[in-house]
Amino acid sequence: MKGTFQIATMFGIPVKIHWSFFLLPAWAVGSSVYNGMSWTSAGWFFVYILTLFLCVLLHEFGHILMARRFGVGTQDVILTPIGGMARLHRMPEKPKNEFAVSIAGPLVNVGIAALLSPSLLYFPMQDLLALEDVNLIFDGPQFFIRILIIANLVLVGFNLIPAFPLDGGRMLRAGLSFKLGRRRGTRIAAIIGKILAVGMLVAGYYLASPSFVLIGVFVFVMATIEYKAIATEDVLKNTPVSEVINYDFTKVYDTTPMSEVLRQYSMGAAKDFVVITAEHLPLGMLSQKEIEQALHADDLEALAGEYFLPLPGYLQKEMTLHQAEALIKRARKTLLPVLSNGVVIGCLSRKSITHYMHFKRRMMTWRKITNRQ
Ligand SMILES: [Zn+2]
Numbered sequence: 290m291k292g293t294f295q296i297a298t299m300f301g302i303p304v305k306i307h308w309s310f311f312l313l314p315a316w317a318v319g320s321s322v323y324n325g326m327s328w329t330s331a332g333w334f335f336v337y338i339l340t341l342f343l344c345v346l347l348h349e350f351g352h353i354l355m356a357r358r359f360g361v362g363t364q365d366v367i368l369t370p371i372g373g374m375a376r377l378h379r380m381p382e383k384p385k386n387e388f389a390v391s392i393a394g395p396l397v398n399v400g401i402a403a404l405l406s407p408s409l410l411y412f413p414m415q416d417l418l419a420l421e422d423v424n425l426i427f428d429g430p431q432f433f434i435r436i437l438i439i440a441n442l443v444l445v446g447f448n449l450i451p452a453f454p455l456d457g458g459r460m461l462r463a464g465l466s467f468k469l470g471r472r473r474g475t476r477i478a479a480i481i482g483k484i485l486a487v488g489m490l491v492a493g494y495y496l497a498s499p500s501f502v503l504i505g506v507f508v509f510v511m512a513t514i515e516y517k518a519i520a521t522e523d524v525l526k527n528t529p530v531s532e533v534i535n536y537d538f539t540k541v542y543d544t545t546p547m548s549e550v551l552r553q554y555s556m557g558a559a560k561d562f563v564v565i566t567a568e569h570l571p572l573g574m575l576s577q578k579e580i581e582q583a584l585h586a587d588d589l590e591a592l593a594g595e596y597f598l599p600l601p602g603y604l605q606k607e608m609t610l611h612q613a614e615a616l617i618k619r620a621r622k623t624l625l626p627v628l629s630n631g632v633v634i635g636c637l638s639r640k641s642i643t644h645y646m647h648f649k650r651r652m653m654t655w656r657k658i659t660n661r662q
Contacts, residue, residue: 293367302353302375303365304346313370314338337433341440342368344401348444349375351397352390352456359386380459382471388463391456395445402441408434452482452508453515462515475519482512524649525611530604530637533645534627538636540565543572543594547583550593554580561624561636564597569632573597574622603628604637614642 293305314335322331346368353363353375364376381387451461458478466474486509493501539559541550543566550562554577562575572594579596583589601620604613606629617625617639624638 295365299346299350299366300354300357302350302363305365305367307367307369309370310342310368333433337436340437342373344398344437344441344444345373347401348394348397348448349373351393351395352377355390355393356381359383359390361390384463384466384471384474387466388460391459391463394456395448398441398444398448402438402445405434405438405441409438450485451478452485453479453511455508458482458512458515472519472523475516479512479516482515483509486512521646521650522611524646525614525642526609528610528645529606530608530610530613530627531606533610533641534606534635534637535641536635538563538626540633541575541593542567543592543597545593546589547580547591547593547596548589550575551580551584551589561622562593563626563633563636564593565633571600571603571626571628571633573599574626600625605629606634610642610645613637614639 292309293307295303295305297304317338318331318335321334322328326334346366349366353366356363356377359381361381362378364378366373366375368374377390381390448455449457449460451457453459453462461481462471462474462478464474465477468474469477486505489501489505489508493499493503493505539553539561540563541553543564553559553562560577564572564575566572575593575597579598583591583596600622602616602625604616604625604627606627608616613625617623617637623640624636626633627635627637
């Protein structure tokens with residue numbers, strides 16, 4: 290994400306901060322002082338905001354460490370003024386595991402609140418509610434801890450709202466998926482999320498609260514995105530590579546001289562060449578980089594067999610597009626050769642998968658329209 294920088298590494302995961310993160314404490318403390326808060330209280334207020342963000346960070350690590358138990362890694366955690374965001378590589382697909390990963394975050398905040406609660410014996414909550422002067426709330430750690438307990442419980446409540454992308458939305462989807470399958474589960478969870486979003490918008494209007502309106506719009510958009518992503522995944526999982534395979538790919542033999550590869554490359558025949566043996570067994574690929582290498586070294590008499598780059602993996606005709614996409618991504622390639630019985634029969638590129646999905650989506654919309662008539 291642009292505008293972020295790393296501040297720490299926790300459990301091997303980079304913790305990053307978006308520059309706008311600092312706007313919130315600066316604004317909160319600044320405006321409080323402007324409105325008459327003492328500098329001492331402002332100091333405590335500042336510490337309170339930072340502690341609150343630490344609670345948010347621990348919440349995210351609840352998700353991260355639970356996901357790790359199911360073999361799912363995390364790219365990084367980003368802190369923004371509106372909260373934390375753990376970027377998991379994926380969501381576990383088993384409903385039980387998704388439920389566990391989603392609930393782990395709020396459970397961390399329940400844990401923090403529980404750990405702090407013994408302090409209530411010495412500093413009863415009523416004292417806090419009876420306070421009238423805002424200066425006194427942050428007049429020392431005793432009130433500060435109580436606010437922190439409340440804040441953690443508010444975090445739990447907010448995150449349990451059953452709407453994407455909040456934890457509650459994922460828990461609802463996981464629960465529905467048990468019985469209905471992931472696609473229908475997501476669809477119903479998305480509809481419930483949208484109804485809630487409209488409710489927030491209406492409430493925001495009547496309460497004249499811009500934050501309600503903002504969250505409402507956000508939740509509405511996210512529900513749509515989440516359902517689309519799952520529907521796409523569903524198609525990818527049910528389409529074999531053989532349906533999208535490109536048989537018209539550019540192959541060269543290992544005995545082909547690089548001058549010939551360059552000739553075809555310069556004509557725009559292809560950007561990537563599959564290098565095969567005379568028996569059509571795959572060896573690897575030649576891309577722009579290798580071709581230019583041969584050109585710069587003035588080594589065009591060399592054979593393709595000397596310049597090709599071995600591939601970390603190949604696609605099989607029977608694989609699903611979902612598996613194929615993951616393999617191409619992992620190999621950091623734009624395309625990979627497709628094998629059938631060990632022989633190269635074609636190629637599949639990320640671009641053609643995207644194209645196919647685009648086409649599928651248009652087909653689905655078109656079918657919906659014609660069915661209605
Ligand atoms: Zn969460």
